[in-house]
Amino acid sequence: MASHQVNDAERGIADIIHSRSPTASASPWALPSLPVKASDYLAKPKAPARPTRRANLWISWQLWFNTYRKFYTFVVSMNITGLILAATSTWKYPRDYTGAFILGNLLIAILMRNELFGRLLYLIITTLFAKWPPLWFRLGCTSVLQHLGGIHSGCATSGFMWLIFRVILIFIDHKDNHDVVLIMGVITNLAVAVSILSAFPWVRNTYHNVFERHHRFVGWLGLLCTWAFVVLGDSYDVTTHSWKPDGIHIIRQQQFWFAFGMTVFIIIPWLTVREVRVDVEIPSPKVVVLRFERGMQQGLLARISRASIMEYHAFGIISEGVHSKEHFLICGVQGDFTRELVQNPPTTVWTRQLKFAGVSNTSTLYKRGIRICTGTGLGAALSTCIQVSLLWYLIWIGSDQEKTFGPTISGLIHKHLGPGRSILWDSKERGGRPDVMKLIKEAYISWDAEVVFITSNRSGNKEMMEGCKAASIPAFGTLWDF
Structure with missing residues (x-):
């Protein structure tokens, strides 16, 4: 099935970013500054200890049962209801056209992860x-777009359940079905099962390359098996026990067109794969900055690879706008892929020209907002604060950032963001991390913001999301697909 790794691009895994002294003069075009006290944000030998916060059970439940899980629960529940009605022969249609339920679910699952469909929806x-609409409606739009993965996972799970049901029916009526159809059904089940299991969060987050290879290549095998299963099933006449390969009959079946749609939506992104030139800047052993030609709109994610069809890795795009001559990716040196960028810098990489839209793309829905990030999460946040008018405020927490990230990234910060629109906290200089919720609350109130977007690691994201929920501050954080 279609792979999806964009969440990696919206995580601040390494706390390593630039800090600018708030004593610098404000930019002449900056909007009114926050009422920041110098005593709060000037460099100190040691940062105050952060208070320990524990969310109550109701807040934890609300954050856990988010829109993703609501979508997943709804989709799977509806399909389980249909399966029960079909299994008890209460509803005859699914028993006669089980293939349509299988492929219809898998088609929607693939569609939810298709770059073209996602960009169009955004x-x-x-x-x-x-x-212009009420805030609750715009927040709902962002929540739906961010959590489309719930529909993807729910439909993939449901399609697999219908596929098992279909094979069971064939086993029950094995005397009326050809062995080839049965064998192909079992193979298809196994391929889809491996593709789904490889996408489990523990596998995807711990063994990224295993996820990529199995979810993609076994998923493609599952697609081929699905085609064979559909064609063979429609070509075999169970009443006469003979093969009747009638092309006109096959293309008139709805499952044929579902399989055709699946194939088209899987192929489309791969038609945009290109090998492009890249300039590599290595300001420190912890960070690699990649520069590409042409500008990009804010809120997009790029997936790059050393090979055309092997492992792709997602990173947030930093750009000054669509008319800029260049855009940048910030890569924290964490795994094999990013370490290889340091040890053997490439002159070209493979990428999909059709970029994926991330949740930051919805920032234009809001009048004013806060963008808080830690470490390399800046890659998914900076373009929003640069491009979306002057209405987004940046809070960026990192360590020894000027030295770590070098002149390219710090230059963009100095050029576009003054202290009137940013708080840049160097935890090394200040002796530790700040009270993050204090920063968020002060910025949210003083900036008259409508929403907070968070890009951080798992613990940081949890802390900030729980704090914002407790303070009734609308916030959207990093996702780890469930």
Whole structure:
């Protein structure tokens, strides 16, 4: 099935970013500054200890049972209801056209992860509903777009359940079905099962390359097996026990068109794969900055690879706008891929020209907002604060950032963001991390913000999301697909 790794691009895994002294003069075009006290944010030998916060059970439940899980629960529940009705022969249609339920679910699962469909959906929402509808509606739009993965996972799980049901029916009526159809059904089940299991969060987050190879290549095998299963099933006449390969009959079946749609939506992103030039800047052993030609709109994610069809890794795109001559990716040196960028810097990489839209793309829906990130999470946040008018405020927490990230990234910060629109906290200089919720609350109130977007590691994301929920501050954080 279609792979999806964009969440990696919205995580601040390494706390290593630039800090600018708040004593610097404000930019002449900056909007009114926050009422920041010098005693709060000037460099200190030692940062105050952060208070320990524990969310109550109700807040934890609300964050756990988010829109992703609501989508997943709804989709799977509806399909389980249909399966029960079909298994008890209460509803005859699914027993006669089980293939349509299998492939219909898998088609929607693939569609939810298709770059073209995602970009189109984001474009429609951000064009039609920018700023004017009630805040609750715009927050709902962002939540739906961010959690489309719940529909993806729910439909993939449901399609697999219908596939098992279909094979069971064939086993029950094995005297009326050809062995080839039965064998192909079992193989298809195994391929889809491996593809789904490889996408479990523990596998995807711990063994990324295993996830990529199995979810993609076994998923493609599952697609081929699905085609064979559909064609063979439609070509075998169970009443006469003979093969009737009638092409006209096959293309008139709805499952044929579902399989055709699956194939098209899987192929489309791969038609945009190109080998492009890249300049590599290595300001420190912890960070690699990649520069590509042409500008990009904010809120997009790029997936790059050393090979055309092997492992792709997602990173947030930093750009000054669509008319800029270049855009940048910040890569924290964490795994094999990013370490290889340091040890053997490439002159070209493979990428999909059709970029994926991330949750930051919905920032244009809001009048004013806060963008808080830690470490390399800046890659998913900076373009929003640069491009979306002057209405987004940046809080960036890192360590020894000027030295670690070098002149390219710090230059963009100095050029576009003054202290009137940013708090940049160097935890090394200040002796530790700040009271993050104090920063968020002060910025949210003083900036008259409508929403907070968070890009951080797992513990940081949990702390900030729980704090914002307790303070009734609308916030969207990093996702780890469930």
